[in-house]
Amino acid sequence: MILITGATGNVGRHLVAELLTAGRKVRALSRDPATAGLPSGAEVARADEAPMDGVEAVFFNPATSWNGPGELLAKAKAHGVRRVVMLSSMSCLGEDDPANLIGQHHLEAEREIEASGLEWTFLRPGAFAANTLDWAGQIREDGVVRGPYARAHTTPMHERDIAEAAAQAFLADDLVGTKPVLSGPESLTHADQARIIGEAIGRSVRYEELSPETAREAMIGGGVPAPFVDAMLRMYASAVDTPAEVYPEFEQITGRRARTFAEWAADHAPTFS
Numbered sequence: 001m002i003l004i005t006g007a008t009g010n011v012g013r014h015l016v017a018e019l020l021t022a023g024r025k026v027r028a029l030s031r032d033p034a035t036a037g038l039p040s041g042a043e044v045a046r047a048d049e050a051p052m053d054g055v056e057a058v059f060f061n062p063a064t065s066w067n068g069p070g071e072l073l074a075k076a077k078a079h080g081v082r083r084v085v086m087l088s089s090m091s092c093l094g095e096d097d098p099a100n101l102i103g104q105h106h107l108e109a110e111r112e113i114e115a116s117g118l119e120w121t122f123l124r125p126g127a128f129a130a131n132t133l134d135w136a137g138q139i140r141e142d143g144v145v146r147g148p149y150a151r152a153h154t155t156p157m158h159e160r161d162i163a164e165a166a167a168q169a170f171l172a173d174d175l176v177g178t179k180p181v182l183s184g185p186e187s188l189t190h191a192d193q194a195r196i197i198g199e200a201i202g203r204s205v206r207y208e209e210l211s212p213e214t215a216r217e218a219m220i221g222g223g224v225p226a227p228f229v230d231a232m233l234r235m236y237a238s239a240v241d242t243p244a245e246v247y248p249e250f251e252q253i254t255g256r257r258a259r260t261f262a263e264w265a266a267d268h269a270p271t272f273s
């Protein structure tokens, strides 16, 4: 049995489906199992209960625990769980920079897991293509995305690809003790991504750059803690006109190239239309 935290999330939902297709038993956690809408083949349990009976491996999504994996690890160890796969982050690569709060947050969790003595894999994806779902309201309204740093590059990755790589970390043993960095197949700016979404929905979409100060206010107003907003804006500023690296690990793990942002946009076109 594989226990999936954050099972209704971008990655978790696809991971549940992947593991069921591979014939594995899955216990999917949600704070509200009644509305989780997960496949009937999965056992759905309450996130605050996280029942561990019969569980041999756990997927840890940091979005489900601001305090890190400590509680989950203690419980997992007590029940004889063997393996933890964590949805970490490419931002760990900037580990020498104490101002890199996003990286530090993920590194702390990785270190806790490493110290637990359980088998581990840390998947380190870069930007999720799904981050652009935040633009959907603006695109539906007037086709203009307003945000900071139009020319900042990332390698947006399809959540389904992240889930496929995560599934491999459960289905085989060769990813144990590894920290694969996962990226999409191409470096794109924010402006490129807006344009490609427009192509997918057959309407013109453009990115209108806001000053970092205006964007900062809006993000903080939207509930993101200021230190994280500042870390994110610093990351974007450093990526302006600087193509992001495309990493080979996804292809090495799955044997195929990662889905493009255009493929992602086509899959999500109804949300933007």
Ligand SMILES: NC(=O)c1ccc[n+]([C@@H]2O[C@H](COP(=O)([O-])OP(=O)(O)OC[C@H]3O[C@@H](n4cnc5c(N)ncnc54)[C@H](OP(=O)(O)O)[C@@H]3O)[C@@H](O)[C@H]2O)c1
Pocket (backbone or CB within 6 Å): 005, 006, 007, 008, 009, 010, 011, 012, 029, 030, 031, 032, 036, 047, 061, 062, 063, 064, 065, 087, 088, 089, 090, 124, 125, 126, 127, 128, 131
């Ligand atoms: N976004 C990026 O570009 C990026 C890049 C690299 C790494 N990451 C990592 O990926 C994580 C996000 O993954 P994701 O997009 O798959 O997850 P997600 O969709 O943000 O969330 C996963 C699930 O966690 C539960 N959840 C959300 N907030 C919670 C909270 N405050 N307390 C407890 N449970 C909560 C929700 O499930 P229920 O409502 O069903 O409980 C949600 O469906 C980030 O936290 C980060 O660690 C993200």
